[in-house]
Amino acid sequence: MNLLTISKIRDGTVIDHIPSGKALEVLRIIGVRSGSRERVSMAMNVESSKMGRKDIVKVEGKYIGEEELNRISLIAPEATINIIENYEIVRKFKVSLPERVEGILKCPNRNCISNDPREPVLARFRVENSGGVVARCEYCGKKVYEIERYLV
Amino acid sequence: MSKFRNLISIDDLSRGDIEHILSRADEFLDVARGERKLRILEGKLLANIFFEPSTRTRMSFESAMKRLGGDVINLGSLEASSFAKGESLADALRVVEQYADCIVLRHYREGAARFASEICSIPVINAGDGAGQHPTQTLLDLYTIKKEARLDNLKIALVGDLKYSRTVHSLIKALALFNARIYLVSPDSLKLPEEMLEMDVNFVECDLKTAIEEVGVVYVTRIQKERFPDEEEYRKVAGSYRITAEMLGDSDAIIMHPLPRVDEIAYDVDGLRNAVYFRQAFYGVPVRMAILAEVLL
Numbered sequence: 001m002n003l004l005t006i007s008k009i010r011d012g013t014v015i016d017h018i019p020s021g022k023a024l025e026v027l028r029i030i031g032v033r034s035g036s037r038e039r040v041s042m043a044m045n046v047e048s049s050k051m052g053r054k055d056i057v058k059v060e061g062k063y064i065g066e067e068e069l070n071r072i073s074l075i076a077p078e079a080t081i082n083i084i085e086n087y088e089i090v091r092k093f094k095v096s097l098p099e100r101v102e103g104i105l106k107c108p109n110r111n112c113i114s115n116d117p118r119e120p121v122l123a124r125f126r127v128e129n130s131g132g133v134v135a136r137c138e139y140c141g142k143k144v145y146e147i148e149r150y151l152v
Numbered sequence: 153m154s155k156f157r158n159l160i161s162i163d164d165l166s167r168g169d170i171e172h173i174l175s176r177a178d179e180f181l182d183v184a185r186g187e188r189k190l191r192i193l194e195g196k197l198l199a200n201i202f203f204e205p206s207t208r209t210r211m212s213f214e215s216a217m218k219r220l221g222g223d224v225i226n227l228g229s230l231e232a233s234s235f236a237k238g239e240s241l242a243d244a245l246r247v248v249e250q251y252a253d254c255i256v257l258r259h260y261r262e263g264a265a266r267f268a269s270e271i272c273s274i275p276v277i278n279a280g281d282g283a284g285q286h287p288t289q290t291l292l293d294l295y296t297i298k299k300e301a302r303l304d305n306l307k308i309a310l311v312g313d314l315k316y317s318r319t320v321h322s323l324i325k326a327l328a329l330f331n332a333r334i335y336l337v338s339p340d341s342l343k344l345p346e347e348m349l350e351m352d353v354n355f356v357e358c359d360l361k362t363a364i365e366e367v368g369v370v371y372v373t374r375i376q377k378e379r380f381p382d383e384e385e386y387r388k389v390a391g392s393y394r395i396t397a398e399m400l401g402d403s404d405a406i407i408m409h410p411l412p413r414v415d416e417i418a419y420d421v422d423g424l425r426n427a428v429y430f431r432q433a434f435y436g437v438p439v440r441m442a443i444l445a446e447v448l449l
Contacts, residue, residue: 111282113263118240121267139263140284141163143347 006043012060014082015072020045022075023055025148029071029104030064038062051078066093071104073097074133074147097133100126105135106150112140123152158269159277159443161285162322167329174295176442177435183219184437191221196448199252201227201244202279203235203259208411209279209288212436213256213444220441222448225252242271249274254448257281275447283318289410290322292439293371296432300406301368309335309363309405312373312393312416314344319410320373321348328353335363339389342375360393364403370395371408372416390416397421408432 018026023042027033032040039060048054072079073095083091102124107114114123114137125135125144135144144150155169165173182188198217202210214224227233227248234244241264248255249272257265258279265278265285280286297303308327310320314336324344327334333354336344349355364370372395380386395407397420409417409429421427 109262111260111262113241113259113261113267113281116241116261118238119242119267120240121242137263139266140282141161141262 006041006056006058008087009039009041009058009060009084010087011085012039012058012062013064013069014084015057015059015069015076016054016080016082017048017051017078018055018057018072018076019051019078020053020055022148023057025075025151026055026057026072026079028151029074030059030068032059032062036062067098070095070098071101074101074105074127074135077129077133097127097129100124100138101135104152105144105147106152107137107140107142108144108150109137109140109142112137112142114139155446157275157447159275159287159447160265160269161278162287162290162326163285165287165326170291170294170326170329173291173439173442173446174298176445177295177438180220180438180441180445184216184434184441186219190219192445193217193220193222193448196222196254197252198222198224198444199227199248199255200224201248201255201257201259203230204280206258206279208433208436209258209286210256212433213277213279213288213440216437216440216444219437220444222444241268245271254444277443277447280318283316285322286318287322288436288440288443289319290326291443292432292436293319293323293408293410294326295435295439296408296428297369299435300428300431303330306330306332306369307335307367308332308369308371309337309358309360309367310344310371310373311337311360311363311395312375313342313379314338314373315342316376316379317373320344320371323371324348324351324353335367337363337393339375339393341389342379360395361399364399364405367405369408370405372413373410374412374414374416390414394418395421397424400424400426 023044041058043056045053069081079095081093082089103122105125107123114121124138128134183190200210217224245268254275256277256279257268260282262282262284264281269276278285314320336357337360375390377386394416396418406428407426
């Protein structure tokens with residue numbers, strides 16, 4: 001029998017059904033990085049009846065808004081979110097693709113105004129799903145196909 | 153009643169918007185020629201901010217504004233401006249908008265005009281953003297086609313640098329709205345990017361001779377020397393995309409060019425009725441009048 005070696009959390013967010021190997025990018029998208037204070041546990045490459053292998057991320061002590069969570073769908077379109085309070089799941093939902101995202105992707109076009117360090121501008125993208133997730137820079141029109149490569 | 157406040161990208165315009173601007177340009181044709189006086193923009197001030205060189209675009213905006221009774225202020229030389237001191241575009245725009253009623257911006261970075269339109273509380277017209285968009289050029293190209301040939305069910309050949317020419321890319325997007333059949337004539341190294349070929353447009357790849365026989369409009373672009381590894385290679389390619397009077401024979405196709413030309417159209421074409429490229433430059437005035445009236449009134 002496979003026992004999941006990841007403990008239950010008291011209050012926080014569980015992000016399940018992340019494609020295997022993408023857990024670290026998911027943490028980046030929700031703003032958990034080195035120096036962050038939240039308690040984070042993570043399981044990578046665990047078996048899943050639905051996905052073969054998957055990653056799971058649990059974040060304790062940080063409130064993550066739904067809009068922020070939906071950004072995860074850029075790299076994990078099947079991800080499910082469980083909001084935990086006092087060890088109980090109080091809410092469960094699937095992430096949905098946001099129409100646009102701001103400040104989490106960098107435009108691949110080096111000559112795009114959003115890459116000018118002098119300007120007070122945040123890269124902003126319109127997100128489409130046509131057979132795969134594609135983000136289109138709202139400034140220069142450049143399309144991003146490999147989302148992970150351009151996460152800020 | 154204005155349909156839009158800024159003009160940033162041809163992608164923002166519907167077929168209806170484009171037809172609206174083109175028919176408005178018709179109302180200004182005689183004013184653009186100096187045959188009728190009109191002062192509808194009296195008291196309005198346009199700021200021309202050009203970070204890159206321009207002759208036709210800058211001067212035709214100036215002509216359009218002044219012939220409609222308005223006035224123009226210019227950024228002047230970059231070296232003498234605050235940009236030489238490292239001021240950001242955002243700060244500069246926030247200052248310039250205090251002095252004028254509308255901004256025409258050419259900048260070397262893609263997306264600069266969109267960014268400007270988000271910052272400024274006065275209308276912004278994109279006069280070219282790096283390799284990105286140059287919508288007023290596209291509109292004057294469409295106007296030329298409308299006046300000198302026809303826009304609906306058009307057969308048009310695009311000749312020369314189809315890979316890097318922003319003029320060509322914007323024109324294709326607009327022509328797609330008018331069900332055009334587009335003949336592509338270019339050297340292998342300067343073919344239309346794959347991404348554009350995926351558009352829902354009827355494309356035909358062919359040589360220059362076939363194109364001239366088939367189409368009503370031949371749109372020629374400059375093949376830039378710097379795109380080739382050596383001069384020999386450039387000469388070989390450039391020569392085979394050069395239009396001469398002899399090649400045109402008794403063809404009725406009109407010849408367009410965004411200018412400046414180097415040698416892709418021989419001088420002996422200039423006197424033929426096919427040559428419309430200098431009139432095309434003139435049409436920039438009524439079209440820009442229509443755009444200015446649209447955003448300023």
